[in-house]
Amino acid sequence: MEKGRIIKALSGFYYVESEGRTVQCRARGNFRKKKITPLVGDIVGFEAENPTDGYILAVADRKSELFRPPIANIDQAILVFSAKEPDFSPLLLDKFLVHTEAAELESVICVSKADLGLEKADPYLSAYEKAGYRVIITSSETEGQVNELLPVLSGRLSVFAGQSGVGKSSILNALKPELKLETAAISKSLNRGKHTTRHVELIHMPDGGFVADTPGFSSLDFRHVETETLSAMYPEMAARINDCKFRGCTHLNEPGCAVKQAVKSGEIPAFRYQSYKQFYEEIANRKRRY
Missing domain, CATH: 2.40.50.140 (Nucleic acid-binding proteins)
Known part of the structure; x- marks a missing residue:
């Protein structure tokens, strides 16, 4: 065999x-x-x-696996989110990060289409860096910026994931021009892209390693995340869990909550806490339904 x-x-x-x-x-x-x-x-x-x-x-x-996209033995996730067209979405990025944290994957945030302007993304990027995530700014129009990804990809199996139309295929074409992957403009009325990748495939990178180009998607479910573990998927919250007054604190209504205090003092950004509360409710509603 x-x-x-x-x-x-x-x-x-x-x-x-x-x-x-x-x-x-x-x-x-x-x-x-x-x-x-x-x-x-x-x-x-x-x-x-x-x-x-x-x-x-x-x-x-397997040392790791994702269910959507379906892929195994990944070393890291490159989460591609465009600065514009479609607009940068911290809520959707937080949802992706929860899933990669649950899968115990290292995540790199790649902001694409920087040539269109970073004013919508800039207010959030420092918060992600403070939480411990690496942020790389790219533009498929500028070869030097895209090539900053090459050493990050070298020798590793990376999955490129993100909403449709954010430019994953354009970035891969810039990294490896012979690929000639299909790309498509986003829908102006819907502010989202068409699915140009229709299956999962590993691509050899010039400096070694593989990249998985995956079908674009705009929504994820929380099938493999529970309310009790959700806060552990936020590094800035996970660091404070043991400081809460009550064991098993949900960081919602309990007194003496270190996470809520950190939000109040600005140490945890309000937008991250808001996404946590929204996801918590989504997961709780799922459990009530089933």
């Missing part, structure tokens, strides 16, 4: 890269019984008589 990594999944086929070649494989039926679905990024055991007729026989243990 040979070993390789799934670099693309499309129409029921898995494309496994092994020793410089790519083999088109199907998954054996016993995966359904085990309730295991091979994912892009998986290290797998396979057998193949020729390059288009292989079968995946085993999936190695």
